[in-house]
Amino acid sequence: xxxxxxxxxxxxxxxxxxxxxxxxxxxxxxxxxxxxxxxxxxxxxxxxxxxxxxxxxxxxxxxxxxxxxxxxxxxxxxxxxxxxxxxxxxxxxxxxxxxxxxxxxxxxxxxxxxxxxxxxxxxxxxxxxxxxxxxxxxxxxxxxxxxxxxxxxxxxxxxxxxxxxxxxxxxxxxxxxxxxxxxxxxxxxxxxxxxxxxxxxxxxxxxxxxxxxxxxxxxxxxxxxxxxxxxxxxxxxxxxxxxxxxxxxxxxxxxxxxxxxxxxxxxxxxxxxxxxxxxxxxxxxxxxxxxxxxxxxxxxxxxxxxxxxxxxxxxxxxxxxxxxxxxxxxxxxxxxxxxxxxxxxxxxxxxxxxxxxxxxxxxxxxxxxxxxxxxxxxxxxxxxxxxxxxxxxxxxxxxxxxxxxxxxxxxxxxxxxxxxxxxxxxxxxxxxx
Amino acid sequence: xxxxxxxxxxxxxxxxxxxxxxxxxxxxxxxxxxxxxxxxxxxxxxxxxxxxxxxxxxxxxxxxxxxxxxxxxxxxxxxxxxxxxxxxxxxxxxxxxxxxxxxxxxxxxxxxxxxxxxxxxxxxxxxxxxxxxxxxxxxxxxxxxxxxxxxxxxxxxxxxxxxxxxxxxxxxxxxxxxxxxxxxxxxxxxxxxxxxxxxxxxxxxxxxxxxxxxxxxxxxxx
Numbered sequence: 189x190x191x192x193x194x195x196x197x198x199x200x201x202x203x204x205x206x207x208x209x210x211x212x213x214x215x216x217x218x219x220x221x222x223x224x225x226x227x228x229x230x231x232x233x234x235x236x237x238x239x240x241x242x243x244x245x246x247x248x249x250x251x252x253x254x255x256x257x258x259x260x261x262x263x264x265x266x267x268x269x270x271x272x273x274x275x276x277x278x279x280x281x282x283x284x285x286x287x288x289x290x291x292x293x294x295x296x297x298x299x300x301x302x303x304x305x306x307x308x309x310x311x312x313x314x315x316x317x318x319x320x321x322x323x324x325x326x327x328x329x330x331x332x333x334x335x336x337x338x339x340x341x342x343x344x345x346x347x348x349x350x351x352x353x354x355x356x357x358x359x360x361x362x363x364x365x366x367x368x369x370x371x372x373x374x375x376x377x378x379x380x381x382x383x384x385x386x387x388x389x390x391x392x393x394x395x396x397x398x399x400x401x402x403x404x405x406x407x408x409x410x411x412x413x414x415x416x417x418x419x420x421x422x423x424x425x426x427x428x429x430x431x432x433x434x435x436x437x438x439x440x441x442x443x444x445x446x447x448x449x450x451x452x453x454x455x456x457x458x459x460x461x462x463x464x465x466x467x468x469x470x471x472x473x474x475x476x477x478x479x480x481x482x483x484x485x486x487x488x489x490x491x492x493x494x495x496x497x498x499x500x501x502x503x504x505x506x507x508x509x510x511x512x513x514x515x516x517x518x519x520x521x522x523x524x525x526x527x528x529x530x531x532x533x534x535x536x537x538x539x540x541x542x543x544x545x546x547x548x549x550x551x552x553x554x555x556x557x558x559x560x561x562x563x564x565x566x567x568x569x570x571x572x573x574x575x576x577x578x579x580x581x582x583x584x585x586x587x588x589x590x591x592x593x594x595x596x597x598x599x600x601x602x603x604x605x606x607x608x609x610x611x612x613x614x615x616x617x618x619x620x621x
Numbered sequence: 622x623x624x625x626x627x628x629x630x631x632x633x634x635x636x637x638x639x640x641x642x643x644x645x646x647x648x649x650x651x652x653x654x655x656x657x658x659x660x661x662x663x664x665x666x667x668x669x670x671x672x673x674x675x676x677x678x679x680x681x682x683x684x685x686x687x688x689x690x691x692x693x694x695x696x697x698x699x700x701x702x703x704x705x706x707x708x709x710x711x712x713x714x715x716x717x718x719x720x721x722x723x724x725x726x727x728x729x730x731x732x733x734x735x736x737x738x739x740x741x742x743x744x745x746x747x748x749x750x751x752x753x754x755x756x757x758x759x760x761x762x763x764x765x766x767x768x769x770x771x772x773x774x775x776x777x778x779x780x781x782x783x784x785x786x787x788x789x790x791x792x793x794x795x796x797x798x799x800x801x802x803x804x805x806x807x808x809x810x811x812x813x814x815x816x817x818x819x820x821x822x823x824x825x826x827x828x829x830x831x832x833x834x835x836x837x838x839x840x841x842x843x
Binding site: 220221222223224225226227229230231232233234235236238239240244248250251253255256259270271272275281308309310311312313314315316466467468469470471473474475476477480481516517518519520522540541543544545 | 643646647649650651652653654655656657659660661662664677681682684685687688691692695696699760761762763764765766767768769770771815816818820821824825827828829830831832833835839840841842843
């Protein structure tokens with residue numbers, strides 16, 4: 189199999205090849221329950237998952253077939269742990285997976301997969317391929333084969349709470365954003381009903397989104413706070429495939445929420461943060477959480493429904509909306525963004541592939557952070573940009589800052605005539621006082 | 622003992638034993654891995670999630686409109702030969718007699734189709750199976766994914782079909798000999814069944830139900 193680049197990271201982990209294999213396979217098997225095994229066993233190699241994947245559709249290269257991305261792990265499972273493992277080994281039906289093969293698969297599991305789950309929807313057998321890819325990423329991490337950018341950021345976030353060191357700490361940064369925009373942003377209050385966190389992307393790229401969140405919460409009179417210890421919403425442990433670091437990063441938020449007695453953890457406009465906190469944090473913690481977790485659009489839609497938030501009507505400019513995969517397809521936040529857009533009177537031109545079937549922004553799952561993946565990401569993004577153009581929309585909204593970042597970058601790369609905008613910012617700018 | 626007696630005697634019994642024990646073992650080893658308890662707050666309750674699971678069990682048989690343009694032909698071919706196989710095996714007169722003898726039941730209610738209909742269906746099914754193979758070899762994605770299991774499972778299914786057609790149309794030699802090879806190839810299919818992808822017959826509905834349940838629990842797309 190050919191690869192697009194020769195620089196596959198060994199994530200600073202010095203490890204003999206045999207150890208890489210052993211670590212990868214042990215980790216993959218460790219995550220296995222009956223559900224995963226059933227899904228591995230059920231594949232009939234029909235190849236339909238390729239028809240759902242934006243990387244395959246953009247390139248027509250069969251190596252981007254989603255189920256192929258977990259093939260070494262399927263092979264290893266069948267050879268080592270399945271019902272007829274000795275039979276497969278005896279007849280040589282399942283080859284041993286080599287360290288070189290694993291290294292080649294780094295591109296397939298990290299650079300060319302956003303874990304967006306569109307493939308899971310097309311599978312006639314009902315295999316949740318995206319979850320198998322999560323398992324495979326964890327195995328790759330244990331083998332020291334996570335891409336360097338993700339490995340380093342995950343380690344840093346697990347250690348310090350920030351994915352990258354910065355001259356100005358993130359809590360100073362958020363306070364500075366408040367001062368610059370003349371809005372009070374509560375940090376480190378001892379108790380509050382709501383614990384808010386913020387995408388690192390917004391702190392660095394879109395401070396207006398942070399202001400929009402603060403302004404909206406202030407308008408609602410929310411009893412909330414940010415906490416220095418748990419400011420960042422993203423979970424690089426999830427991206428990199430580190431179960432331990434993902435848990436540590438999630439526990440930071442869980443512990444802070446417990447400490448202040450929060451009843452709600454408010455996830456900002458970030459899709460993977462939602463998956464990590466809403467659906468996976470409790471599983472990693474091994475217990476039910478003593479608070480609710482809601483995405484900001486869900487929270488605001490509840491406020492609209494309860495009559496606590498009323499919005500002015502915006503102009504009638506044709507608008508397309510990008511449904512972030514982790515929120516909609518995988519997270520179930522189907523209606524909240526549309527409730528808000530309806531309240532705003534947005535002239536919504538729906539995309540042909542919308543809601544659960546939306547094409548991914550191609551930046552999620554940590555792909556935005558992998559520099560070498562950029563050319564392939566642009567190719568995959570073209571599908572979406574063409575779709576948006578096809579609606580005739582002039583405004584392009586989304587509710588995930590990672591998607592927004594990916595589209596901003598693509599927009600500059602292709603000299604596209606639209607820039608992705610934040611739904612939260614549109615809400616904040618149109619609050620009816 | 623003639624080859625036909627061997628095929629529908631000891632070999633068939635051996636094949637059935639491998640099939641039954643193998644299928645049970647493969648399913649049991651999966652169940653032994655256990656099901657974990659989910660701790661996250663569900664969006665939908667148990668009943669709604671279970672209904673979601675049951676719904677997906679059926680709904681995944683028909684492609685979503687977003688995908689049908691790309692997958693419609695492949696699915697039509699795939700479901701086409703499966704339907705053909707089921708009708709022939711369950712409603713073709715010689716097969717109904719075979720099942721009744723095998724299980725020792727009279728089952729007067731068991732309907733059969735006229736021979737002509739089954740003959741036409743058999744030829745259609747063989748044709749579809751050939752198209753399936755051509756597709757697997759020529760489609761870049763399928764070619765890339767395919768392994769021994771895919772080709773052998775196709776081969777043995779095709780052989781059962783072709784020997785059946787030959788027996789019905791009196792092609793290729795004495796009827797008894799061809800019938801023996803038809804039953805031998807069916808026995809090989811039974812023996813292979815638990816080891817390879819043919820097991821999808823048992824996995825398809827539980828897998829769909831599980832994914833439907835888990836997605837419905839989250840209120841996510843199914």
